Amino acid sequence: MTVQLVEPDTPARPKLPPLVRMIVRRLLSASVVLLIVTVVVFAFIHAAPGGPEQAIAGREATPEQLEAIREANHLNDPLWQQYARYAVSLAHLDLGTSYTRNEPVATSIATAAGVTLPLLLATWVLSTILGAMLGLFTARRQGSRADRAVVGFTVVGASSPVFATGILVSYIFGVRLGWLPTLGVGDGGLDTVRHLALPVLTTTVVLLASTTRFARVRFGQVLDEDQVTFARARGLSSQYIVRTIVLKNSAVQMITLAGAVLVAMTGGLVVVEQVYGLPGIGTLLITGITMRDIPIVQGVTLVVAVLVVLINLVVDVLCFVVDPRLRKGLETEA
Amino acid sequence: MTGADTLLVERLPRPRRSLWRPKVPIAVVISLVFLAVAVLCVCAPFIAPHDPSFINPAESFRGPSAEHLLGTDQLGRDIVSRIIAGARTAVLAPLLLAAGTVLISTALAVLAGYAGGRVDGVIGRVNDVLYSIPSLTVAIVVVGVTGGGFALSICVLMIFALPANIRLLRAAVLERVHLPYIEAARTLGVSTPRILVTQLVPAISPLIVTSFFLQVTFAIVELSSLSFLGLGVPPGSPDWGRMLAENRSALSSNVWATAGPGLCLVALAVSANLIGDWLYTKYEQAGRSR
Numbered sequence: 001m002t003v004q005l006v007e008p009d010t011p012a013r014p015k016l017p018p019l020v021r022m023i024v025r026r027l028l029s030a031s032v033v034l035l036i037v038t039v040v041v042f043a044f045i046h047a048a049p050g051g052p053e054q055a056i057a058g059r060e061a062t063p064e065q066l067e068a069i070r071e072a073n074h075l076n077d078p079l080w081q082q083y084a085r086y087a088v089s090l091a092h093l094d095l096g097t098s099y100t101r102n103e104p105v106a107t108s109i110a111t112a113a114g115v116t117l118p119l120l121l122a123t124w125v126l127s128t129i130l131g132a133m134l135g136l137f138t139a140r141r142q143g144s145r146a147d148r149a150v151v152g153f154t155v156v157g158a159s160s161p162v163f164a165t166g167i168l169v170s171y172i173f174g175v176r177l178g179w180l181p182t183l184g185v186g187d188g189g190l191d192t193v194r195h196l197a198l199p200v201l202t203t204t205v206v207l208l209a210s211t212t213r214f215a216r217v218r219f220g221q222v223l224d225e226d227q228v229t230f231a232r233a234r235g236l237s238s239q240y241i242v243r244t245i246v247l248k249n250s251a252v253q254m255i256t257l258a259g260a261v262l263v264a265m266t267g268g269l270v271v272v273e274q275v276y277g278l279p280g281i282g283t284l285l286i287t288g289i290t291m292r293d294i295p296i297v298q299g300v301t302l303v304v305a306v307l308v309v310l311i312n313l314v315v316d317v318l319c320f321v322v323d324p325r326l327r328k329g330l331e332t333e334a
Numbered sequence: 335m336t337g338a339d340t341l342l343v344e345r346l347p348r349p350r351r352s353l354w355r356p357k358v359p360i361a362v363v364i365s366l367v368f369l370a371v372a373v374l375c376v377c378a379p380f381i382a383p384h385d386p387s388f389i390n391p392a393e394s395f396r397g398p399s400a401e402h403l404l405g406t407d408q409l410g411r412d413i414v415s416r417i418i419a420g421a422r423t424a425v426l427a428p429l430l431l432a433a434g435t436v437l438i439s440t441a442l443a444v445l446a447g448y449a450g451g452r453v454d455g456v457i458g459r460v461n462d463v464l465y466s467i468p469s470l471t472v473a474i475v476v477v478g479v480t481g482g483g484f485a486l487s488i489c490v491l492m493i494f495a496l497p498a499n500i501r502l503l504r505a506a507v508l509e510r511v512h513l514p515y516i517e518a519a520r521t522l523g524v525s526t527p528r529i530l531v532t533q534l535v536p537a538i539s540p541l542i543v544t545s546f547f548l549q550v551t552f553a554i555v556e557l558s559s560l561s562f563l564g565l566g567v568p569p570g571s572p573d574w575g576r577m578l579a580e581n582r583s584a585l586s587s588n589v590w591a592t593a594g595p596g597l598c599l600v601a602l603a604v605s606a607n608l609i610g611d612w613l614y615t616k617y618e619q620a621g622r623s624r
Contacts, residue, residue: 029466032463033463033467036463040472041472041476044479045479159606160599161555161562161599163579164578164596167578167582167596171585263468267469267474286474289478290478292479297479305471307468308466
């Protein structure tokens with residue numbers, strides 16, 4: 001057995017600050033992600049049987065009309081040319097024009113985002129903050145009756161499909177009690193708030209299960225650490241322990257969790273919007289798929305993918321800023 | 335010294351409940367029973383009281399009766415029979431998906447963890463990229479535009495389920511790669527595939543089993559979400575997720591047409607989750623006491 005000493009490599013050129021290097025590396029991998037998503041969606045949508053011409057022209061269209069539509073939308077060109085054209089228009093920040101809605105894809109997405117974004121933000125804030133609070137509450141009294149009740153809820157909540165929870169919630173509060181509307185988005189203002197209440201409740205309940213569970217485990221780990229015992233021995237208040245030790249030590253995990261919740265919602269809200277008949281991004285995607293509206297489907301998936309990539313980047317940067325140990329780690333690693 | 339210790343121990347609060355605690359939690363027992371019933375439904379669809387696709391418009395949305403225990407749906411089909419028939423896709427597909435995911439991720443994780451270096455790097459990079467793709471959205475698009483196909487939805491969801499599992503299992507492999515018995519096997523000249531299969535995989539097998547059950551839960555939730563959206567399973571087939579979508583409009587005339595399959599879905603997912611959790615806790619405790 002030989003002891004190997006690795007020579008520390010001398011940097012040939014002045015190195016960029018670690019944060020910048022990390023962001024550059026992340027952006028590189030992000031572009032790979034976006035490339036894969038666009039190519040996969042493009043390939044499947046064009047390889048799939050049934051083109052968009054039928055949806056545009058209607059049932060009575062003659063073969064000549066269908067052919068004209070295919071020709072007008074360049075659907076007869078070789079696939080790589082179509083992808084190249086798509087990529088060029090993307091480079092001009094142009095998502096194209098919807099086949100069936102007669103408006104730019106960007107406009108459709110912006111309109112739909114007006115429904116989805118409030119839903120997304122409200123659910124995100126509620127489920128993350130309530131989850132952290134419940135997690136802390138239960139982590140501090142593990143094994144108690146309250147803790148076991150909450151854990152039971154998280155198991156059931158986390159393994160219920162969101163549409164099942166949604167149907168239950170809308171049945172109880174919408175149909176049985178008749179407190180809140182269960183369909184559509186209302187006509188703006190307070191009415192919209194009322195219409196969004198049940199979708200927000202549904203998604204929050206489902207996500208709360210995961211966030212509580214995660215927060216409880218992490219807070220529990222920190223509370224088990226020697227530093228907490230030592231702080232207790234020094235007679236520091238539990239308020240101090242929670243604020244300075246527990247929260248600081250779990251900040252990275254909680255930021256990651258908040259990001260993961262957002263990412264999970266990009267898929268989950270598609271289902272929630274179907275349950276409550278909301279004209280949001282998810283509904284736009286589903287109708288786009290059934291109508292074979294290629295630009296819409298491509299546009300929505302791209303926007304969602306960009307969103308996810310951005311979320312991941314922000315999460316990484318935040319963790320990096322919050323935790324000096326990570327910064328140190330990056331410096332020694334590189 | 336010892337005296338002081340005992341004093342301290344005596345002053346500690348005693349555990350409140352000294353009642354007899356079963357070795358296996360009751361919830362897990364119930365879960366196992368439910369899984370067994372579900373598997374029975376898969377193996378013996380003929381226990382269904384009616385033909386699950388027998389249409390009788392005269393009996394549309396009837397409430398529960400002696401003839402139809404959970405009533406009927408819009409086309410007068412028996413809900414109980416459809417639930418039993420639906421167990422096939424509801425149980426088999428998640429099991430298949432989970433088995434595939436766990437198998438592939440074990441292979442890749444063991445490879446990455448044992449080989450290290452470039453192999454590990456490549457698998458890690460690909461993993462990172464896959465991990466940051468919005469999986470359900472892409473799955474919806476891919477399954478939706480190709481006109482469904484249950485096998486395709488299983489494959490797509492499987493690919494997206496890989497990264498998390500590979501990460502988990504790889505970490506477990508890394509903990510063991512440098513243990514003396516692996517090194518001993520290598521010194522004795524045991525071939526690499528043999529070391530992987532006979533030494534490493536058994537060492538992480540508790541974790542493999544655990545992630546299998548947790549994967550089943552995810553698979554149940556995601557697959558049923560796809561069928562709720564009308565993707566994946568063909569129309570008319572007795573799938574629990576699809577039944578919820580079809581029957582929810584008639585909640586007032588027959589609640590059970592929706593509640594029945596919904597409860598089965600949740601119970602199935604919860605069962606798999608509880609069993610997985612229980613195994614995981616056992617595995618963790620075993621690790622700690624070592």
